[in-house]
Amino acid sequence: MTDPIVLAEGLHKSFGGTRALRGLDLGVPEGTVCGVLGPNGAGKTTAVRILATLSDPDAGRATIAGFDVVREAGRVRERIGLAGQFAAVDGQLTGRANLRLFGRLGHLSRGEARRRADDLLERFGLADAADRRVAGYSGGMRRRLDLIACLIQRPEVLFLDEPTTGLDPRGRLEIWDAVRELVADGTTVLLTTQYLDEADHLADDIAVVDQGRVIATGTPDELKATLGDTLDVVVEDPGGLRPAASVLHALAGTDPTMTGADRLTAPLPGGGFRLADIVRELDRAGVAVADVRLRRPSLDEVFLRLTDSKETVR
Amino acid sequence: MTTARPAPQRLRWTITDGLTLAGREIARLKAEPGQIVAALAFPVVMVVLFGYVFGSAIQVPGGGDYREYLMPGLFAMVSITAVQGVMTRMAADASQGVMDRFRSMPTARLAVPFGQTGADALVGLGLLAAMVGTGLIVGWQPHRGAAATAEAFLLIVLLRYAMSWVGVYLGLVVKDDQTAAQLVPLFLPITMLSNAFVPTDGMPAWLRLVADWNPLSAITAASRDLFGNPGARSAHPAWPMAHPVAAVLLWSVAALVVFVPLAARAQTRRGR
Numbered sequence A: 001m002t003d004p005i006v007l008a009e010g011l012h013k014s015f016g017g018t019r020a021l022r023g024l025d026l027g028v029p030e031g032t033v034c035g036v037l038g039p040n041g042a043g044k045t046t047a048v049r050i051l052a053t054l055s056d057p058d059a060g061r062a063t064i065a066g067f068d069v070v071r072e073a074g075r076v077r078e079r080i081g082l083a084g085q086f087a088a089v090d091g092q093l094t095g096r097a098n099l100r101l102f103g104r105l106g107h108l109s110r111g112e113a114r115r116r117a118d119d120l121l122e123r124f125g126l127a128d129a130a131d132r133r134v135a136g137y138s139g140g141m142r143r144r145l146d147l148i149a150c151l152i153q154r155p156e157v158l159f160l161d162e163p164t165t166g167l168d169p170r171g172r173l174e175i176w177d178a179v180r181e182l183v184a185d186g187t188t189v190l191l192t193t194q195y196l197d198e199a200d201h202l203a204d205d206i207a208v209v210d211q212g213r214v215i216a217t218g219t220p221d222e223l224k225a226t227l228g229d230t231l232d233v234v235v236e237d238p239g240g241l242r243p244a245a246s247v248l249h250a251l252a253g254t255d256p257t258m259t260g261a262d263r264l265t266a267p268l269p270g271g272g273f274r275l276a277d278i279v280r281e282l283d284r285a286g287v288a289v290a291d292v293r294l295r296r297p298s299l300d301e302v303f304l305r306l307t308d309s310k311e312t313v314r
Numbered sequence B: 001m002t003t004a005r006p007a008p009q010r011l012r013w014t015i016t017d018g019l020t021l022a023g024r025e026i027a028r029l030k031a032e033p034g035q036i037v038a039a040l041a042f043p044v045v046m047v048v049l050f051g052y053v054f055g056s057a058i059q060v061p062g063g064g065d066y067r068e069y070l071m072p073g074l075f076a077m078v079s080i081t082a083v084q085g086v087m088t089r090m091a092a093d094a095s096q097g098v099m100d101r102f103r104s105m106p107t108a109r110l111a112v113p114f115g116q117t118g119a120d121a122l123v124g125l126g127l128l129a130a131m132v133g134t135g136l137i138v139g140w141q142p143h144r145g146a147a148a149t150a151e152a153f154l155l156i157v158l159l160r161y162a163m164s165w166v167g168v169y170l171g172l173v174v175k176d177d178q179t180a181a182q183l184v185p186l187f188l189p190i191t192m193l194s195n196a197f198v199p200t201d202g203m204p205a206w207l208r209l210v211a212d213w214n215p216l217s218a219i220t221a222a223s224r225d226l227f228g229n230p231g232a233r234s235a236h237p238a239w240p241m242a243h244p245v246a247a248v249l250l251w252s253v254a255a256l257v258v259f260v261p262l263a264a265r266a267q268t269r270r271g272r
């Protein structure tokens, strides 16, 4: 077993009274994609900024390929690429000029920067737009350019901070394709996201972050297995809530959450539940059901489950 | 701190990366020819506005042509505009995440301010040339020979370069292009509060004190002396007005000594 190429141990970081990170641990094996999944304010950006040498931790340590992000920042910067939450490209310049600029600043020779720019523009479908000013690009194109701008110096580790937030579905798919393309090259990727499905599609491993700490890790399948599916029940009249709640309790092993005047939600651990069986159980309890649905949990519910702070009906 | 690379190598990258970044600023300008036209129209507008509109009502102390009196003030103004120009560019990069990208790359830390101030120096030379051309057309002239004329221009360029470092620091501190844009109009009163356009003799004593110590007044007075343009000194001048060349050197060196390290620290600081 070699050491993880990205390693964070007990990272702490406060901004005034806000404790953005409180003991964050993370390890990303070389050549894998790690999805850091968490809601707004969880500390994802703070963690990425520390790993990318933009910010120093108050406590804890982190290394990239064995180099300390604080003491050996110069060595770290030679090995990483960062695409932040906003597309950090120069709108006034063309796509090609942007890539050449970042290539030169990444200390490629003039010829190498030129070749690499042309190559990447071609590969990531921006060749046609290469000589237009970036100010006229769509949001998705801008993000894609931003992403390839950090590839130009062939980083070993790529940090992508919410690469698809604010993009339309088409833009999202374009970025997903681009990330898959990188992974095929063997680049290690750490990407943050608020979307479970994004982590699911792209990541080999997921670290769920909440309030500055990793609260769960695993492959997407492992996480899904522990989280199971989510069951929604809408009753015909409020009188049916109580019997429905006890049916759901029996199935789920925990109290269901009331999500409206006439509806309940409960997580079902593991798999193996069939909708038909659930409907039969409800029917037997005399509940007049308007709607029953079995679905993948939303991120909110993942957090509620993992942090165990749910409101229940009694 | 970071494991240091050997100093000569760091210096080399600071220069190479600085040139790359200065080249970027020039490429940006080329992509926006309208901006160049606007920048070159500025001297013409200023000369017409001050030289012909205000000038008709202003008495030059000791007599003489107002436009001859005015041009050194406008050259001085070219020096001071470096602050707002560089501040705006630094703040734009900081607010759009471009600065973070530079900082996460092996790019030399100080290349960003050096590139920015270097490019601004080129822009300043262009502006100054346009201002001189406009001045020559409306009848301004240097009267004291090549050496004095060259000295005056060197002082103007030096002060502008020093002022561009003030801009680097301000831009890194505000970090936000909208805040920077809101600060720009504040520079006009600072330029007006000097001897650039009107004699300070008529100002209330406290205001005159401020105006006489304004670096803009020093460069204006120094250029008037060195070009041999009108603008007699008052009987009991404040120190910078009695020794304007020394005052310009002092202001420039002071600005560089204070703001280069401050800007360097702001550029390399982490922990946000």
Ligand SMILES: Nc1ncnc2c1ncn2[C@@H]1O[C@H](COP(=O)(O)OP(=O)(O)O)[C@@H](O)[C@H]1O
Pocket: A015, A016, A018, A019, A020, A038, A039, A040, A041, A042, A043, A044, A045, A046, A047, B272
């Ligand atoms: N520069 C800062 N100054 C003050 N508070 C900050 C700063 N950066 C982040 N925070 C706070 O730290 C917490 C974590 O923020 P962040 O890392 O941006 O979360 P995420 O990226 O997961 O949305 C939030 O409460 C945020 O308000």
Ligand SMILES: [Mg+2]
Pocket: A041, A044, A045, A046, A085, A161, A162
């Ligand atoms: Mg964030």
